Amino acid sequence: MILGIESSCDETAAAVVDGSGRVLSNAIASQVPIHARFGGVVPEIASRNHLVAIGPIITEAMTSAGVTLDAIEAIAVTTGPGLAGCLLVGLQAAKTIAWARQIPLIAINHIHAHIHAPFLRDDAWDGGDGLRFPYMALAVSGGHTSLCRVEGPGVVTTVGQTLDDAAGEAFDKVAKLMGLPYPGGIYIDRIAEGANAEAYDLPRPLYRRGLDFSFSGLKTAARQAWEQLPPEDQTPTAQADLAASVQEAIVDVLTHKAIAACREAGLTQLVIAGGVACNRRLRAVIVARAKKKGIEAIITPARWCSDNAAMVAGLGLALLRQGAAIEGADLLKADIHVTQRTGPTQDA
Secondary structure (H helix, E strand, O other): EEEEOOOOOOEEEEEEEOOEEEEEEEEEEEEEHHHHHHHOHHHHHHHHHHHHHHHHHHHHHHHHHHHHHHHOEEEEEEEEEEHHHHHHHHHHHHHHHHHHOOEEEEEEHHHHHHHHHHHHHOEEEOOOOOOOOOEEEEOOOOOOEEEEEEEEEEEEEEEEEEEOOOOOHHHHHHHHOOOOOOOOOHHHHHHHHHOOOOOOOOOOOOOOOOOOOOHHHHHHHHHHHHHOOHHOOOHHHHHHHHHHHHHHHHHHHHHHHHHHHHHHOOEEEEEEEHHHOOOOHHHHHHHHHHHHHOOEEEOOOOHHHHOHHHHHHHHHHHHHOOOOEEHHHHHHOOOOOOEEEOOOOOOO
């Protein structure tokens, strides 16, 4: 059994996964209510709250799985990319337990964990049966927007990534400028349903220029469109139409580039993972358009899309089998670094 620990941003998470990849528990302590008043994650506040939550959330995961630490044979922990102070909380907790129990520790790349998540299993998901290496993966969230060729567990080549803002951050910032709550991506998804996605003529940045992404210009165009409206015209209908227009632009870009990446690489399977993979419009569009091109789009179950520790434990299991672990006796001299996420993280 593998204990997974995740603390890269504002969720403190722990999970237990067994040797078949079945998720026995997946406990998450969210800080959304704490950061909502700032309109984004404040790193120092996030790291301090991880310190408070890390012990109880590990206990919750163990209790929910019906096991004790005596049953845990290895620990997998996220070491980046993410917020350095936050990552260090999870890493130190994992190292401490691994040293005390003298069990292996596996360092996990956060993005690699997202795109390996379809291999997890539970009563409602078959564990990615039919998914084979190599495949293309779109990892899309508030902090990351990347296209990756996946050759095996942790064997990942990035073929495209955001040059500025991530797609999820663009959703959140547009929602904030219209006065919607944080995290804004959820509310954009809700109010966009049934609205006019052609109400605003918004750009599709870098649409036909390679596989990299850029969403800062789209965010600026949305802000200008909203601020040009007289206050009396900034109605719920106007909010919904702008939300739908922004959503359509982001979904259009993500889908176009993901399919282009598959075709360039000659791959016929596409995994979509990360928090933005919960967006209903993205799910519908990418599956339909991919199918027309002979590509199977495999969308990670929503429960494993947002930051969680089950995906960390699942990848840890695969890497442990390949020998990619630090044994308990070597932990004191092991040089494990956390990787800071680049790009904006807050708007406080």
